[in-house]
Amino acid sequence: MTERSDLDRAAILMLSMGEATAAKIMARLGRDEVQALSQRMAKLSGVSTAEAKSVMQGFFEHYREHSGISAASRQYLEKTLDLALGKRLARGMVDSIYGDALRQELKALQWVPAETLARFFRNEHPQLQAVLLAFLPPENASAVLGALPGEAHDDLLYRVANLKEVSEQVLDELKATLARCLQFVSEQSTAKVDGVRQAADILNRYQGDRGALMEMLRLHDQDTAGMVADNMYDFLILARQSDEVLQALVQEVPTETLALALKGADAVVRDALLAALPKRMAQGLEDAQKAMGLVPLSRAEQARGEIMALVRRLHEEQQLNFQLFEEKTVS
Incomplete structure (x- = not known):
């Protein structure tokens, strides 16, 4: 008896299942798979009862052997997909499954400084270092390579260039090393925050009585409040100033600096300044902004810093009636 191909056995199995079950399986196959399987089912002939029984028995033995597996190993997937797709397609699919899974785990490393990764992997085997570089995004891999000893760069790059397949054992070693690396980073790293600046920003945006809140802060600690x-x-607090204060300030600031500072500024500040100025001056300021076109954010922030340094100096010299907090009013 001629040995049946995998496609023949699949066709025999489908014909033995009945129309309803076969239709459900067909619905999960790709177009080319459905076409090939349908053609083979239509042309199938000379199948004895014993042969059909043998095919079905092989299927259920295979099922019983592997149905208890909760996570398929690479070897099991390769064997199963070899039968279903052929070696060439199966290998590509398995590589993508395991490679994509590893890349998901490596995403967390994109936030780890390259110097830290290099220091942690420095004593690992060069082949493991090469696998790490192969799976990291290019920009991260390049930074890590640059932080590793220079005399090893050409060897590591050569190893990366010659990587085609990575065994499951090497991937497991890499995963274990990555787990230790992330544990090390989590133990060593601390979150940094500029609390004073954050408190000032919160207070500037506070909708209640800022003056009263600052007085309460002074009761806690004069230095911190200062x-x-x-x-x-x-x-941002320019938006809370009177028209008189804004008009006086504009007289002290070059038009180019003011126009630059207003680039990308909060709309409430921009509107307050323009509304406080005479129409001709406001129009001139808007024209100066348009003439600048696109400008780097750093230049705009520098201009704002210069203006606020001037505001503080004028305020401290009592030349500008600038209000950090709204004054209480009485009727």
Whole structure:
């Protein structure tokens, strides 16, 4: 008896299942798979009862052997997909499954400084270093390579260029090393925050009585309150100043600097400044902004810093009636 191909056995199995079950399986196959299987089913002939029984028995033995596996190993997937797709397609699919799974785990490393990764992997086997570089995004891999010893760069790059397949054992070693690396990073790293600046920004945007809140802060600690107040000279608070203050300030600031500072600024600040100026001056300021076109954010932030440094100096010299907090009013 001639040995049946995998496609023949699949066709025999499908014909033995009945129309309803076969239709459900067909619905999960690709177009080319359905076409090939349908053609073979239509042309199938000379199948004895014993042969059909043998095919079905092989299927259920295979099922019983592997149905208890909760996560398929690479070897099992390769064997199963070899039968279903052929070696060439199966190998590509298995590589993509395991490679994509590893890339998901490597995403967390994109936030780890390259110097830290290099220091942690420096003593690992060069082949493991090469696998790491192969699976990292190119920009991260290049930074890590640059942080590793220079005399090893050509060897590592050569190893990366010659990588085609990575065994499951090597991938497991890499995963274990990555787990230790992330544990090391989590133990060593600390979150940094500029609390004084953050408190000033919060206070500048506070919708309640800022003056009363600052007085309460002074009761806690005069020095801390003073540092918070120093950081409150933020460009945003220009929107809370009177027209008289804004008009006086504009007289002290070059038009080019003011136009640059307003590039990308909060709309409430921009509107307050333009509304406080005479129409001709406001129009001139808008024209100066348009003439600048696109500007780097750093230049705009520098201009805002220069303006607020001037505001603070004029305020401290009592030449500008600038209000860090709204004054209480009475009727």
